[in-house]
Amino acid sequence: MNIPPIIAAGDTVWWLDRAFTSAAGGLIASPDYVLTYSLRGPVQSGNVDINGVADGGGWKVTITADQSAALNATATPNVWYWQAVATKGQERVTAGGGTLKVTPNIAGLPTNGIFDGRSKAEQDLAAVRAEISRRISGGATVEYTIGQRSLKKEPMSALVEIEERCLRIVARERKASAAANGLGNPGRLGVRFT
Known part of the structure; x- marks a missing residue:
């Protein structure tokens, strides 16, 4: 199935x-079969069934x-699940399934507003790095008690582990984004000898 991933x-x-x-x-093949894509996701108003129109044999x-505007959910990540099904009378054949990511319509946002296009992993990475920086500079309390209540923050080693995990996720996201934008695998270098 050729539905775009983003x-x-x-x-x-x-x-x-x-x-x-x-x-x-x-x-x-069409016109014997009707091909229908069903999209389901984080916002009920975006759920839709779309019938394909016969085009040659496809x-x-x-x-x-x-329809795509209705898919613009505030949920993060904004991932929709799709399934393509071909039907002819009572016969039903699943053609494929997968996920579709919907990015926001930035042009439709107010120019006087703030937009943060970072993924959840990128936001988490920035927050962890900010906390590590505060701890290194001595500006953050790691543990304290007030009356009967106490708070103990994650040790530095746990923050470093979280940072490493976020870095791996961000690297995967960027690699997938580069591939989706036709830039190929950023970790692969092609060499030609003449």
Whole structure:
């Protein structure tokens, strides 16, 4: 299935899916079969079923601007789950499934507002680094007691472990983002000898 892995809220998005062979070996093609994408996610108002339109032996599937705008949830991460199903009468064949990430429509945000486009892992990494910096400079209390109440913060070793975990997650996110934007694997270097 050719649904893009990342779309921007408010965009009209379309793609072409080709005819395919079922697990039983039968040809699944239009106009005999109707191909439907079902998207489900963090906001009920964004849940949608989209029928593909016959295009040759395959289907052209379109998410309208209004539909993609409805996918713009405030949940983080803004991940929607999709499943594509081909049907003919009572026959039903699952064509595929996966996830779709919806990025915000930045152009639709007010210019006098604040926007933080960092992922949760990037935000956590910044917070952990700020706490480590406060501890190193001596400006943060690690443990204190007031009356019957006490607070004990994570030891420095635990903060370093959290930082390392966040760094790994951020590196994976950036690698996936680079690949999704057609930049390939940033860790791979190609060399050609002439």
